[in-house]
Amino acid sequence: MGTVSVLEKLNMKNCCECGNEVPEIVFKQNDGLCATCAQKAAQQSHLSKPGCPMCDGKRYINFVWAGSSAARYPELSKYPKHIVRKQDLKMGSLWECQICHHKWYLDYSGSTMHQVPKDREEILDRWSAKPLKLSPELLKVLAQIGATPPDIFGNHTNEIVVPCRVQTKEGVVFDPAIVSFQRLPPIEYWQKNIHLIDEIETIQASESALPAEVRVATSEADEVRMGFAPTIVLAPHGTRFCLNWTTNLFIHPTIKAGSIRVAASVRYDSSIQHVSALEADVARFIGDWQDELVSLRLKTKTPRRPSPFKLISTGPIS
Numbered sequence: 001m002g003t004v005s006v007l008e009k010l011n012m013k014n015c016c017e018c019g020n021e022v023p024e025i026v027f028k029q030n031d032g033l034c035a036t037c038a039q040k041a042a043q044q045s046h047l048s049k050p051g052c053p054m055c056d057g058k059r060y061i062n063f064v065w066a067g068s069s070a071a072r073y074p075e076l077s078k079y080p081k082h083i084v085r086k087q088d089l090k091m092g093s094l095w096e097c098q099i100c101h102h103k104w105y106l107d108y109s110g111s112t113m114h115q116v117p118k119d120r121e122e123i124l125d126r127w128s129a130k131p132l133k134l135s136p137e138l139l140k141v142l143a144q145i146g147a148t149p150p151d152i153f154g155n156h157t158n159e160i161v162v163p164c165r166v167q168t169k170e171g172v173v174f175d176p177a178i179v180s181f182q183r184l185p186p187i188e189y190w191q192k193n194i195h196l197i198d199e200i201e202t203i204q205a206s207e208s209a210l211p212a213e214v215r216v217a218t219s220e221a222d223e224v225r226m227g228f229a230p231t232i233v234l235a236p237h238g239t240r241f242c243l244n245w246t247t248n249l250f251i252h253p254t255i256k257a258g259s260i261r262v263a264a265s266v267r268y269d270s271s272i273q274h275v276s277a278l279e280a281d282v283a284r285f286i287g288d289w290q291d292e293l294v295s296l297r298l299k300t301k302t303p304r305r306p307s308p309f310k311l312i313s314t315g316p317i318s
């Protein structure tokens with residue numbers, strides 16, 4: 001150990017900013033600064049760079065714009081200088097960065113700015129142009145299927161989601177599909193197959209949708225470790241599967257979703273097969289949020305927390 005400390009001593013430098021001793025390797029990495037001063041400098045250079053998170057390198061897909069939580073993120077305070085209002089939409093408003101001309105959407109609450117992906121500008125226009133509501137007949141079918149509740153952490157609080165089979169007015173069948181009455185317009189980048197509910201002709205139950213009691217159980221699942229909120233379910237013949245977080249669908253070559261039940265014993269072991277329904281690719285039909293549609297949701301035992309806010313950073317966006 002003595003030898004090591006002598007070697008380290010030989011390789012120390014002084015931070016050009018504060019004068020504190022730093023190992024030479026850190027000094028070189030940070031262009032002559034200690035880690036603390038380097039971090040301060042990075043923050044300064046970010047603050048002095050004009051633009052929005054799309055063009056200043058931050059890569060947030062949403063961020064706090066106003067309201068009580070804005071004070072918790074002082075680094076965001078420069079954006080109102082560069083992002084300007086273009087027009088009001090059906091709900092919320094459209095904004096644009098004056099530097100890179102990327103579009104931003106200020107949501108229903110007026111507190112959060114959301115990035116509008118380039119390929120969503122057209123559907124955002126269509127979404128805003130008219131009310132998107134379903135006939136009472138179609139709502140009746142959705143009520144029979146039941147909307148999957150938000151989870152206990154408040155994720156999905158701002159959408160009312162029903163897994164189903166949809167046939168469009170053009171005669172195209174989407175099975176499974178998801179009907180979503182939501183407060184946000186169709187701008188969420190992870191959803192890859194977006195439609196509006198005015199395209200819908202008929203709705204039926206889908207053979208890929210999990211039974212109501214299984215969907216409710218997944219929405220009640222607790223997070224037992226980071227990113228893992230399991231529900232153990234049982235197929236006929238006793239095969240067990242593990243679903244993670246709120247789950248609408250079960251797609252399997254031989255096992256029908258309708259035959260899945262919640263397992264009586266929740267004991268978890270590593271032999272249980274994990275199934276994740278990749279809902280990103282499932283056709284999603286977006287309609288307008290209406291408070292009375294909350295009644296479509298299946299009943300739950302546990303109260304839900306308010307919707308959580310997370311600053312989400314995406315890395316490079318093409």
Ligand SMILES: [Zn+2]
Pocket residue numbers: 015016017018019020033034035036037038
């Ligand atoms: Zn320093």
Ligand SMILES: [Zn+2]
Pocket residue numbers: 051052053054055056097098099100101102
């Ligand atoms: Zn920009």
